[in-house]
Amino acid sequence: MSPSNTTSFSPVLRYLGLPDAYEPSPHTAPIEFLQQHVRALPPQLLALFSANTTPKQRTSVSIIRNRRLKYVDSSPTELSLTNAKSMWPALWEGRERPGTEQAKEEREWAARHFLGDGKQKVGNLGSLLGDYEEERESERVRTIRRQRAEYIESLPEEDESDSEDEEVPEDPDPSEVEQSFVRSVREQFIYGFLESIDYDKVDWEERWDGDLDRDAEERWFDDEEE
Numbered sequence: 001m002s003p004s005n006t007t008s009f010s011p012v013l014r015y016l017g018l019p020d021a022y023e024p025s026p027h028t029a030p031i032e033f034l035q036q037h038v039r040a041l042p043p044q045l046l047a048l049f050s051a052n053t054t055p056k057q058r059t060s061v062s063i064i065r066n067r068r069l070k071y072v073d074s075s076p077t078e079l080s081l082t083n084a085k086s087m088w089p090a091l092w093e094g095r096e097r098p099g100t101e102q103a104k105e106e107r108e109w110a111a112r113h114f115l116g117d118g119k120q121k122v123g124n125l126g127s128l129l130g131d132y133e134e135e136r137e138s139e140r141v142r143t144i145r146r147q148r149a150e151y152i153e154s155l156p157e158e159d160e161s162d163s164e165d166e167e168v169p170e171d172p173d174p175s176e177v178e179q180s181f182v183r184s185v186r187e188q189f190i191y192g193f194l195e196s197i198d199y200d201k202v203d204w205e206e207r208w209d210g211d212l213d214r215d216a217e218e219r220w221f222d223d224e225e226e
Contacts, residue, residue, distance in 0.1 A: 007051040015045055027052065034061045046204040055192030055199040067208035068190045068199075078197065081178055084185045087196055091188075092181055 009026040013019070016037060024032035030053050038046065038061060049058075058064045077083060085092045188194050202208055 007048055009048060012041065012045050012048060015042075016040060031057055031060055034058070034064070038063050043204045043206065047200060050200050050204075055194075055203070057192070058199070058203055059190070059192045063209070064203045065190060067202050067205065070208045070210045071202045072186045072190060079182070079185055079189060081182055084182065088185060088188075088194065091184055093177060 007027075010020070012026050013022060023029070024036070026033040026049070030049050034046075034049060034053075059068075072079065078087070185194070189197065192199065
């Protein structure tokens, strides 16, 4: 991301008692600046760096990476299995029809909010809303997967001579697919690859510093590589 021309980092330099000509500059070399000073800055000043850094770039700042790891370990709802399948369907490789959970929620909503004599009508409405939500979510997922497939097809073809004799793998266990998916989503969050998620509330918040030590971080990343 190119430095923003509208963001002034003068408050950052003043807070730290640094000269305007300080190097590395928070404007032109924000990652290097953060690596040296992130612990000394409050959240409201750190938030200025959202204008000239990306979540992926900020992964190289160990403190920010640790905060994301601490956040992931807190099992946030937005990274849960159900929510993640809806938010990042292109990463989901299971066989469950997309939109199933959303459809269930729509039916439950109708049952809660339309009480009285019209039980049959409530049932019909709940079914209609559920079917509509399921189809809408399915269409969204189909679009995402189609775009992903088009991208993959555009890549250079690999030599297929070595793959002809490979055995067809057996269907994986559903629980293993779910665990692998959740882990993949969490890893991508830590490395700054996920879209449609607010990284700022983690990257700039001191409360996620916790007591996570260097050994714990290294163990987590070692497990990931195995």
